Amino acid sequence: MSGIHARLLVSRPDFTLDVDLRLPGTGVTALFGPSGCGKTTCLRAVAGLERTEGRVQVNGETWQDSAAGQWLPTHRRALGYVFQEASLFPHLDVRRNMEYGLRRQPPARRHVSLEQAVELLGLGALLSRMPHTLSGGERQRVAIARALAASPRVLLMDEPLAALDAARKAEVMPYLERLQRGLDIPVLYVSHSPDEVARLASHLVLLENGRVVEQGTPATLMARLDLPFAHGDAAAALVEARVTAHDARDHLLTAQFGGGLLRLVSSRARAVGERVRLRIPARDVSIALAQAQGSSILNLLPARITTLADDSPGQVLVRLDAGGTVLLARITRHSCTELALAEGQTVWAQVKGVALVD
Numbered sequence: 001m002s003g004i005h006a007r008l009l010v011s012r013p014d015f016t017l018d019v020d021l022r023l024p025g026t027g028v029t030a031l032f033g034p035s036g037c038g039k040t041t042c043l044r045a046v047a048g049l050e051r052t053e054g055r056v057q058v059n060g061e062t063w064q065d066s067a068a069g070q071w072l073p074t075h076r077r078a079l080g081y082v083f084q085e086a087s088l089f090p091h092l093d094v095r096r097n098m099e100y101g102l103r104r105q106p107p108a109r110r111h112v113s114l115e116q117a118v119e120l121l122g123l124g125a126l127l128s129r130m131p132h133t134l135s136g137g138e139r140q141r142v143a144i145a146r147a148l149a150a151s152p153r154v155l156l157m158d159e160p161l162a163a164l165d166a167a168r169k170a171e172v173m174p175y176l177e178r179l180q181r182g183l184d185i186p187v188l189y190v191s192h193s194p195d196e197v198a199r200l201a202s203h204l205v206l207l208e209n210g211r212v213v214e215q216g217t218p219a220t221l222m223a224r225l226d227l228p229f230a231h232g233d234a235a236a237a238l239v240e241a242r243v244t245a246h247d248a249r250d251h252l253l254t255a256q257f258g259g260g261l262l263r264l265v266s267s268r269a270r271a272v273g274e275r276v277r278l279r280i281p282a283r284d285v286s287i288a289l290a291q292a293q294g295s296s297i298l299n300l301l302p303a304r305i306t307t308l309a310d311d312s313p314g315q316v317l318v319r320l321d322a323g324g325t326v327l328l329a330r331i332t333r334h335s336c337t338e339l340a341l342a343e344g345q346t347v348w349a350q351v352k353g354v355a356l357v358d
């Protein structure tokens with residue numbers, strides 16, 4: 001059976017984890033939820049670092065099955081584990097740190113070469129450097145490459161960016177995005193950053209108090225007003241689109257989605273026809289009753305209001321349907337009343353900010 005099946009039961013005096021995860025066999029699954037909801041416990045249980053009741057199967061291989069009395073210790077589970085802080089061997093240079101990963105797998109079972117791992121994480125120029133001479137971001141890239149070089153059947157990542165400052169996060173993120181596209185093994189990625197989830201995940205599991213609240217695609221879950229993503233500053237809609245033009249002079253990319261065309265500034269050229277994921281923050285969408293004339297806003301889209309919901313004090317979250325795609329707008333309660341907005345009404349969504357996420 002392809003995919004990951006993890007039925008996990010952990011009982012601690014103050015905490016119970018009770019999940020039945022059936023996850024895709026490729027792509028990045030984000031485990032998301034508030035502090036203490038059991039994300040790390042899930043990863044540790046899949047890794048066999050936590051003795052749990054239940055069953056763990058990864059792409060057809062059974063690692064544990066308590067009903068059958070089966071249990072593989074961690075060192076016999078083909079997994080890579082990346083923690084918040086890279087734990088490299090201080091006395092080995094980058095190449096030797098990675099070779100250590102390689103040795104964990106007999107040659108016949110290796111499906112990631114050292115060269116591939118070096119290439120994916122962009123480490124070519126760092127191979128002879130010692131860990132103490134690397135930046136935090138570089139150390140973390142080496143830790144990821146070392147985990148990959150062991151040819152794991154699953155890569156477990158526990159908030160790999162959490163210990164990095166914003167600049168270092170931005171430096172490592174493109175490599176994680178590349179992993180998401182270039183790897184054919186599943187990645188379980190623990191995060192409590194909606195931004196990371198939006199950029200990296202193809203599947204999202206929302207945990208609360210040791211239980212799965214909901215799971216699905218990030219685009220679907222992030223647009224749901226009854227879930228936490230749509231609230232708070234990071235609320236955004238994810239839009240799958242296809243590039244239709246790139247104007248090199250103005251660095252302007254045009255992409256088509258179900259609701260029309262979106263234009264955004266992108267210095268990196270994209271091929272016409274390429275699929276892109278766009279992120280539209282709720283705070284960057286405003287609403288007008290008529291199509292604005294002479295506006296500097298590039299994107300004006302007709303849309304229908306499907307839901308109006310109270311958000312933070314004085315603010316309303318508007319869920320819009322733009323040709324079958326959900327957009328979110330955060331506006332003031334005052335404007336909502338002034339414009340007499342109502343569910344079912346057709347309006348113009350004025351989209352000020354659109355960002356490419358991969």
Ligand SMILES: Nc1ncnc2c1ncn2[C@@H]1O[C@H](COP(=O)(O)OP(=O)(O)OP(=O)(O)O)[C@@H](O)[C@H]1O
Pocket residue numbers: 012014015033034035036037038039040041042192
């Ligand atoms: N070794 C342990 N012994 C006892 N309780 C533990 C242990 N490790 C974690 N816990 C508790 O289990 C619960 C789940 O912890 P876990 O680390 O899985 O949460 P998390 O969602 O990863 O949190 P965070 O986002 O803060 O890392 C918490 O209540 C935590 O206090």
